[in-house]
Amino acid sequence: AQSVAQPEDQVNVAEGNPLTVKCTYSVSGNPYLFWYVQYPNRGLQFLLKYITGDNLVKGSYGFEAEFNKSQTSFHLKKPSALVSDSALYFCAVRDHNQGGKLIFGQGTELSVKP
Amino acid sequence: GAGVSQSPSNKVTEKGKDVELRCDPISGHTALYWYRQSLGQGLEFLIYFQGNSAPDKSGLPSDRFSAERTGGSVSTLTIQRTQQEDSAVYLCASSLERGGPYEQYFGPGTRLTVT
Numbered sequence: 186a187q188s189v190a191q192p193e194d195q196v197n198v199a200e201g202n203p204l205t206v207k208c209t210y211s212v213s214g215n216p217y218l219f220w221y222v223q224y225p226n227r228g229l230q231f232l233l234k235y236i237t238g239d240n241l242v243k244g245s246y247g248f249e250a251e252f253n254k255s256q257t258s259f260h261l262k263k264p265s266a267l268v269s270d271s272a273l274y275f276c277a278v279r280d281h282n283q284g285g286k287l288i289f290g291q292g293t294e295l296s297v298k299p
Numbered sequence: 300g301a302g303v304s305q306s307p308s309n310k311v312t313e314k315g316k317d318v319e320l321r322c323d324p325i326s327g328h329t330a331l332y333w334y335r336q337s338l339g340q341g342l343e344f345l346i347y348f349q350g351n352s353a354p355d356k357s358g359l360p361s362d363r364f365s366a367e368r369t370g371g372s373v374s375t376l377t378i379q380r381t382q383q384e385d386s387a388v389y390l391c392a393s394s395l396e397r398g399g400p401y402e403q404y405f406g407p408g409t410r411l412t413v414t
């Protein structure tokens with residue numbers, strides 16, 4: 186069965202410091218991986234995706250993520266955090282043999298303090 | 300352009316009543332998805348429509364839940380005989396699919412409260 190784990194419920198970072206939000210996945214076939222962000226009382230916004238090719242994927246708002254097949258990980262990173270990055274972040278996986286549905290992690294609350 | 304829209308934004312209903320939630324996907328998107336977001340269960344897949352193919356209903360939690368998509372566009376999620384555990388935010392998403400996989404674009408959600 187497909188699954189996604191986000192081991193940290195909350196990540197606290199000082200503004201200007203680098204941030205990492207962790208994600209590991211389990212699928213039977215080749216994974217398609219996604220990161221979404223959710224601001225309070227808002228729907229999910231797409232940040233970036235990995236389908237194939239370069240393991241380092243760049244996305245919106247300066248975020249990037251690195252696909253690591255051997256570690257089955259897809260950690261989200263940003264070199265310099267902003268207070269406005271504070272939000273709930275979801276990692277999701279789609280098995281290319283299982284149709285279009287996304288399986289989401291439990292979410293990580295990112296808090297960036299000035 | 301216009302994003303995914305959902306209505307109503309909030310719905311309060313009494314236990315045992317039926318409710319209908321509506322989703323208008325982005326024009327031209329052939330795939331439509333329903334998810335549920337609740338504190339205890341996180342984000343759960345419910346159902347997926349792709350073009351004229353049979354929908355993937357594997358995420359529907361019980362036979363009280365059903366959904367349809369008319370004319371390949373608007374979708375309605377129906378919950379019959381609502382229970383308190385149905386209280387959640389119901390999210391709809393749409394995407395292009397041919398030549399994909401493409402990212403899914405989410406609507407703002409319908410917050411359902413069953414009293």
